[in-house]
Amino acid sequence: MSLLEGLMKKMKSLKDTETTITCADGRRFVENKQGTHAIANTIGFVVDTKPDNTPALIITNLYLGSQDCCEESVLREYNIRNVLSIGVEPLYRYENIQYKVMECLDLPETNIKVLVNNCVPYINNSLSKNENILIHCNAGVSRSSAIVIGYLMLEHKLEYDVAYDMVKQARSCIKPNVGFESQLISLK
Template identity: 25%
Template structure:
């Protein structure tokens, strides 16, 4: 392993408590970075609450209608003024979430630039724990120049998260690519 390669175990160590245990989120959502709210499906399906929070954009990292997805879409938010984008990600180790990293980062970046930089984006999956946390981490790496450890620590500081090992592996691969490209 070179100086910049990071292992899934090292990332898991960042995410666990002193006993090595993962904790589920204690709140429905948290603002994990200025303008980025990370949370669960309860808030995502409560348009009034989203409007109270000043959310201008929704990124659903669990689009679909199976038991592991959140069945919202453009039609659900029609007439609310909230811009919707969804990706049909499964929360499984073998799902290729990385194919959506750039697309999601572009959406988050656009959301934050909305209304002269006053946009707010609600990024969610079912629990706001694995898929959506990985997507926000990738955004911080791709658009904010943070390495994977710093990006994950930034999110974890504000919310209990636990992307699955497959997603952590994909974030490690992104980290290696960005390091090789001299991005940080």
């Protein structure tokens, strides 16, 4: 028996499998031995049913969190007077709270160094008045954590690893994207 014949015989004994494919736009397909066919559509993203509304205190007066932390009750509970939104616009703006929105895509090629430098004065202004500031993005994982790490590196003269560990200890889910990370490592 040739190698090809042996492989063909072995293939016949394999268990049938089925793969469900979900596209970003919510279209779903099942792929199996008979081919590919469409099934019921769904939404093209994971629904977040559990709010992430507890901001993490990084240093005195500086909090890091997700957009869920922008709820009025959370801002009041933590006495947050300033909100720095990275790449997302807050859904609501409340009285007696100052807002600044910085455009930023969570892409490795986004220049995070320039963004960090543009955020430092706003952060320092809040901290100099001894007011709490929340720095957030959508999930509080990549963009906002990169800003906080960069801030600690520039203003507190910390090395990347030290700043990263400090932020990670306060908010365990952080993970700046690979481009942000490499840029921050070289931040001076």
